[in-house]
Amino acid sequence: MTRFKELDPILHSQLRLAIISLLVGAEAAEFTFIREQTGATAGNLSIQITKLKEAGYIEVTKSFRNNYPQTLCNITDLGKEKFTEYVNSLKDYLSPDSKI
Amino acid sequence: MENDEKMMTGEESLKIITEMINKTKVSIRQGSFHLLFWGWLLIVCSLSAWLLANYTSYAHPYFVWFLVIPGSFVSMIYGFVNGRKETVHTYANMLYMWTWIGFLIAATVLFIIQAKSMQTVTPYILLLAGFPTFLSGFIIKFRPLIAGGICFWIIALLVHFAGPSLAPLGTPVAMLIGYLIPGYMLKNKVNHDTV
Numbered sequence: 001m002t003r004f005k006e007l008d009p010i011l012h013s014q015l016r017l018a019i020i021s022l023l024v025g026a027e028a029a030e031f032t033f034i035r036e037q038t039g040a041t042a043g044n045l046s047i048q049i050t051k052l053k054e055a056g057y058i059e060v061t062k063s064f065r066n067n068y069p070q071t072l073c074n075i076t077d078l079g080k081e082k083f084t085e086y087v088n089s090l091k092d093y094l095s096p097d098s099k100i
Numbered sequence: 101m102e103n104d105e106k107m108m109t110g111e112e113s114l115k116i117i118t119e120m121i122n123k124t125k126v127s128i129r130q131g132s133f134h135l136l137f138w139g140w141l142l143i144v145c146s147l148s149a150w151l152l153a154n155y156t157s158y159a160h161p162y163f164v165w166f167l168v169i170p171g172s173f174v175s176m177i178y179g180f181v182n183g184r185k186e187t188v189h190t191y192a193n194m195l196y197m198w199t200w201i202g203f204l205i206a207a208t209v210l211f212i213i214q215a216k217s218m219q220t221v222t223p224y225i226l227l228l229a230g231f232p233t234f235l236s237g238f239i240i241k242f243r244p245l246i247a248g249g250i251c252f253w254i255i256a257l258l259v260h261f262a263g264p265s266l267a268p269l270g271t272p273v274a275m276l277i278g279y280l281i282p283g284y285m286l287k288n289k290v291n292h293d294t295v
Contacts (some may be wrong), residue, residue: 017120017122021120021121022188024121026124027190027194028189030188042162087117093110094111096108
């Protein structure tokens with residue numbers, strides 16, 4: 001019987017996992033870009049970004065561009081580490097050799 | 101993606117990760133502008149220099165190459181303005197941008213070093229230009245650009261052996277094969293794929 005590592009509850013959520021996956025491939029992404037790509041509502045996205053930020057997985061920078069507020073997100077080193085751990089746990093879980 | 105706390109299976113997690121990572125693949129929206137702009141500018145410079153040197157008594161035909169200075173500003177301003185409009189900055193995009201900025205710096209240094217012997221600068225500049233072209237082709241996964249980079253190196257060798265009288269003609273040929281053909285192909289691809 002193989003014991004799986006527990007999947008990180010912060011990342012094991014559709015929207016939060018989508019946000020982190022987007023940020024893994026990007027140096028930085030705007031709130032609007034993340035909203036477009038995930039199809040989430042602004043309110044829900046904002047809540048999930050806050051949860052990721054509070055966990056230290058992402059950094060959020062607020063600024064202004066052409067007089068409009070701009071929210072820029074980028075993944076932290078901790079976020080990258082936790083994402084790698086999550087993917088490794090997922091690999092174990094999906095491996096054809098693994099048995100429960 | 102609203103039902104946030106819904107339990108996901110491993111397959112669903114993997115699907116989300118794959119989909120999202122694919123959405124941050126390199127954007128090539130800006131790429132064709134720079135290729136076409138520099139392709140045409142350098143063709144104008146090299147042909148003008150060649151015509152002035154061979155068909156006029158003008159003493160400094162290589163002065164037309166100074167057009168690359170305002171050209172660099174145009175390229176930088178375009179890149180800066182359009183870069184600000186991007187809502188995502190991927191690592192590949194940053195690598196693409198810094199590869200070309202690095203080339204621009206190296207080319208400027210080369211022009212300064214070779215200022216007194218501009219007649220012999222062509223093979224060196226082609227040699228140098230081949231590298232970012234070749235690398236960019238790999239970054240954006242676009243084979244015509246990789247082939248363009250290789251052509252720069254081949255033409256650099258041919259120009260070296262052809263001698264200074266034919267050297268200025270190597271640049272327009274290199275620009276056509278290395279920048280303009282891949283540039284127009286890239287532009288069509290972007291319009292077609294709306295990347």
